[in-house]
Amino acid sequence: MLYDRVEQTTIAVGTSALSLIAPTDASRRSFVQAAGSGAPVFYCIETTDGLSYEYGIGTCTAGSPDTLTRTTVLLSSNGGALVNFPAGTKRVFSCLPASRAVVARAYVAFGSAGTILSSNGVSSVTRSGTGDYTVTFAGAFLNANFTTTAASSSTGGGEHALLQLGARTATTAQILFVRRDTGASVDPLFVCAAFFGV
Structure with missing residues (x-):
């Protein structure tokens, strides 16, 4: 569910599923490339100014374009609820909130x-x-x-x-x-x- 070097962008607005734009950096992968279509993934979406963000679990689906359905919000700038994202480009990447990480001390x-x-x-x-x-x-x-x-x-x-x-x-x-x-x-x-x- 957590994958290395996964980063895409979206211009989707609102609280619905995101249409994902393919990575422009050759060192990055798409969610579908990393996880496969229909797989659950950890994600983070953030506006370029960093003021609006959302961490969660979603499902990536192959298509034209690929999509990310936001199913469970773990943390957000909207008090833990889905963020109603404004127009503009947003980064979407594979990430886990630190509070959910389990690492031996x-x-x-x-x-x-x-x-x-x-x-x-x-x-x-x-x-x-x-x-x-x-x-x-x-x-x-x-x-x-x-x-x-x-x-x-x-x-x-x-x-x-x-x-x-x-x-x-x-x-x-x-x-x-x-x-x-x-x-x-x-x-x-x-x-x-x-x-x-x-």
């Missing part, structure tokens, strides 16, 4: 000793005991109300580890592992974790 992959194999936004992983790891972030979250998703491999003995979240602060997250069968603490061979929040 930090992630880490580490081994059973807490050795970091790959990371971003994580300064260290400390193994405090069997199955007890604390991830320290390179930069603090706003508070401890961030979301964590993680997965682990089985242990060296083939047992399957259950992951539990322990204490969290704005700068750390504790991840605990126990055996599914006995509940005893256990070290997995490999852990991947991602952290989402502000």
Whole structure:
């Protein structure tokens, strides 16, 4: 639904579907070229002065000319409603409002000793005991109300580890592992974790 290098223009007015003008810049693609006819797409429409804008989800349809039907407005200069665009040229491009983007603020992959194999936004992983790891972030979250998703491999003995979240602060997250069968603490061979929040 979100595509790179998609940018067209329109001279359509009002709140109806847009007739799209083919890209004039050879480095740009049309919505139909990128997504195919009938596909849902994220879009942004803005006047050249930037005063009127609309972010949304629409459907692009091949034709002469191609069209973009505006079905769901996500954000606009009209209080979140369809914008009644005036005459004149408007830019139309593939874009997602930042408030809809879901990007991990930090992630880490580490081994059973807490050795970091790959990371971003994580300064260290400390193994405090069997199955007890604390991830320290390179930069603090706003508070401890961030979301964590993680997965682990089985242990060296083939047992399957259950992951539990322990204490969290704005700068750390504790991840605990126990055996599914006995509940005893256990070290997995490999852990991947991602952290989402502000």
